[in-house]
Amino acid sequence: MQVAIASGKGGVGKSTITASLLxxxxxxxxxxxVDADAEAPNLGLLLGVEKWEExxxxxxxxxxxxxxxxxxxxxxxxxxxxxxxxxVDGEGNxxxxxxxxxxxxxxxxxxxVPGTITLEQARSxxxxxxxxxxxxxxxxxxxxxxxPESGKLVTEEKEWAKKLMxxxxxxxxxxxxxxxxGCQVIASIGGADLTILIAEPxxxxxxxxxxxxxxxQHFRQPAYLIINKxxxxxxxxALKEWANxxxxxxxxxxxxxxxxxxxxxxxKPVVEAFPESPASKALKEIxxxxxxxxxx
Amino acid sequence: xxxxxxxxxxxxxxxxxxxxxxxxxxxxFRLVLADLDVEAPNDHLLLDLELTNEEPVNQFMPKxxxxxxxxxxxxxxxxEEHAIIxxxxxxxxxxxxxxxxxxxxxxxxxVPGAIQEAFRVIGHTYVxxxxxxxxxxTGKLREGEERSMPLVVEAKKRAKNLDYELxxxxxxAGTGNTVSKAIEGSRLLIAVTEPTxxxxxxxxxxxxxxxxxxxxxxxxxxxxxxxDTRKVGEIAKRYGAEVVAEIPYSENIVRSxxxxxxxxxxSVPEAKVFHELAEKxxxxxxxxx
Numbered sequence: 001m002q003v004a005i006a007s008g009k010g011g012v013g014k015s016t017i018t019a020s021l022l023x024x025x026x027x028x029x030x031x032x033x034v035d036a037d038a039e040a041p042n043l044g045l046l047l048g049v050e051k052w053e054e055x056x057x058x059x060x061x062x063x064x065x066x067x068x069x070x071x072x073x074x075x076x077x078x079x080x081x082x083x084x085x086x087x088v089d090g091e092g093n094x095x096x097x098x099x100x101x102x103x104x105x106x107x108x109x110x111x112x113v114p115g116t117i118t119l120e121q122a123r124s125x126x127x128x129x130x131x132x133x134x135x136x137x138x139x140x141x142x143x144x145x146x147x148p149e150s151g152k153l154v155t156e157e158k159e160w161a162k163k164l165m166x167x168x169x170x171x172x173x174x175x176x177x178x179x180x181x182g183c184q185v186i187a188s189i190g191g192a193d194l195t196i197l198i199a200e201p202x203x204x205x206x207x208x209x210x211x212x213x214x215x216x217q218h219f220r221q222p223a224y225l226i227i228n229k230x231x232x233x234x235x236x237x238a239l240k241e242w243a244n245x246x247x248x249x250x251x252x253x254x255x256x257x258x259x260x261x262x263x264x265x266x267x268k269p270v271v272e273a274f275p276e277s278p279a280s281k282a283l284k285e286i287x288x289x290x291x292x293x294x295x296x
Numbered sequence: 297x298x299x300x301x302x303x304x305x306x307x308x309x310x311x312x313x314x315x316x317x318x319x320x321x322x323x324x325f326r327l328v329l330a331d332l333d334v335e336a337p338n339d340h341l342l343l344d345l346e347l348t349n350e351e352p353v354n355q356f357m358p359k360x361x362x363x364x365x366x367x368x369x370x371x372x373x374x375x376e377e378h379a380i381i382x383x384x385x386x387x388x389x390x391x392x393x394x395x396x397x398x399x400x401x402x403x404x405x406x407v408p409g410a411i412q413e414a415f416r417v418i419g420h421t422y423v424x425x426x427x428x429x430x431x432x433x434t435g436k437l438r439e440g441e442e443r444s445m446p447l448v449v450e451a452k453k454r455a456k457n458l459d460y461e462l463x464x465x466x467x468x469a470g471t472g473n474t475v476s477k478a479i480e481g482s483r484l485l486i487a488v489t490e491p492t493x494x495x496x497x498x499x500x501x502x503x504x505x506x507x508x509x510x511x512x513x514x515x516x517x518x519x520x521x522x523x524d525t526r527k528v529g530e531i532a533k534r535y536g537a538e539v540v541a542e543i544p545y546s547e548n549i550v551r552s553x554x555x556x557x558x559x560x561x562x563s564v565p566e567a568k569v570f571h572e573l574a575e576k577x578x579x580x581x582x583x584x585x
Contacts, residue, residue, distance in 0.1 A: 009336050010469040011307010015494070039470030040305050040501065042494040062376060082398050083449055083477065099476040099508060102445055104376050104398035119376075145505040149472040151442060179306035179469040180335030183442035202554050204311070204338035211336065214439035233554045261522040264492040 004192035008208030010179030013228040019046040019269040024287035030170040035140040036188040037178035052128040061124035062103030077107035099146030151183030201236040229256040252286035298463040300482040304498030306469030309518035314466035316560040320574030325462035327430040330455035332478040333468040334435040334447040344556025347422035355397035359414035371401035471501040491523030503535035513537035519545040
């Protein structure tokens with residue numbers, strides 16, 4: 001089975017909860033973890049990965065380059081770039097800003113001097129694999145800064161994970177997605193059997209998880225909800241009401257617990273570092289419910 | 297002039313810092329705050345505002361006039377997103393969700409009128425007046441749309457068309473090119489982080505981006521009591537940045553966050569951090585004039 005974890009809003013506890021769930025589920029199933037937040041990959045850190053066993057460069061991005069020697073400085077590329085990624089430098093040269101270029105090649109197509117603007121392959125990041133100290137493998141990716149956000153990177157991670165699942169005869173893939181609802185998240189949720197949403201009881205998190213849920217609905221998948229920092233904002237009932245209305249089962253609530261940041265500093269899942277803490281007890285129950293009701 | 301609030305990791309407090317700084321800096325400057333976290337825009341919720349003045353962001357997509365199309369396949373060949381597929385005989389079809397609206401197909405099509413303009417709405421922008429003396433511009437990507445770049449570009453354009461002395465942009469999490477697009481043109485980048493290993497890891501990425509863009513960068517450590525802020529300072533130093541403020545974990549901030557009233561308006565000790573940070577920013581910007 002392929003399970004995606006998503007939240008819309010960043011920093012609500014996706015990776016923290018994923019790491020803890022993996023810690024319990026590893027004893028019941030043969031798992032593989034995928035960190036699909038290529039712009040801010042953290043799951044490996046939380047699982048104590050120190051060394052990556054294998055690393056593959058991902059040459060997915062394309063970037064335009066302007067040859068200043070043949071450029072006639074007509075400025076057509078500057079006018080036509082849909083993303084305003086061409087600028088004029090101090091010497092009057094037209095230059096592509098590689099940190100915002102989307103690689104669409106419109107500049108190359110409108111340039112009147114053949115060969116002046118070329119579209120070149122660029123490294124967009126790396127995909128890597130490690131075996132965690134808990135025995136299961138993890139695939140993670142890291143986008144190079146300033147590159148187009150890439151669903152392709154996530155798709156490639158998942159392909160690598162699927163291959164390992166076949167080779168090692170693994171049962172379940174757990175995909176920890178990025179914040180937001182863009183292509184990385186769409187690539188994470190697409191192809192999954194179900195999505196576990198994570199939210200905290202705040203207006204911002206509710207608004208963003210509702211948006212993430214629309215992406216889940218787009219793929220016609222079942223969704224479940226875990227409420228993190230559940231006691232943060234006692235008067236706030238809108239999150240549960242929404243889940244109720246949409247028929248999204250709430251599989252558990254994790255209380256705000258200082259054991260979580262302390263466990264992070266130790267680079268361990270909270271359930272390993274502080275098994276008796278209130279958050280860990282809640283996470284254990286959630287893992288058991290996931291095993292019983294979802295993974296089977 | 298423009299400053300940017302970013303941070304790499306999600307949920308470190310970018311929007312909290314942005315709205316509180318905006319309230320304070322609006323006393324010094326005619327200010328526009330642009331929420332360019334188009335996948336998860338929250339600044340209006342932290343200000344308890346309904347978004348107003350909605351405008352759709354229409355994105356070009358090709359509409360093929362099959363009576364004119366010569367099935368030369370050029371449109372499909374140049375489409376870097378592979379959004380145009382062709383049948384065996386060369387008849388082109390568009391897969392709208394993949395189309396980025398760049399118009400490369402239209403540019404190469406040799407037959408006038410064979411590719412016509414069509415549009416689809418990929419999201420909206422909003423301009424909302426706040427009761428705090430500044431204007432909020434928000435970009436919001438439509439759910440199911442993959443590409444946030446065009447929306448970041450449009451929302452930023454709408455903000456820049458307003459009359460302001462200071463534009464403050466609040467970016468998405470991450471360090472990809474939509475974040476650099478939002479940050480582009482800033483005199484100062486304020487990176488908000490938390491002192492956990494995860495926060496520190498992602499701070500390094502945003503500092504790297506700031507350095508590549510040649511930006512003056514300040515670091516604000518949020519929930520400073522959750523970890524070792526010295527480590528943040530060390531990383532900052534390595535990239536020529538400095539830690540300018542530390543915000544403790546605080547129930548007052550949490551309360552203000554959920555109630556939609558910036559904490560800087562309350563007479564609580566936490567407000568002081570934002571007052572001081574705003575003064576520092578104002579001084580930095582004023583000094584550069």
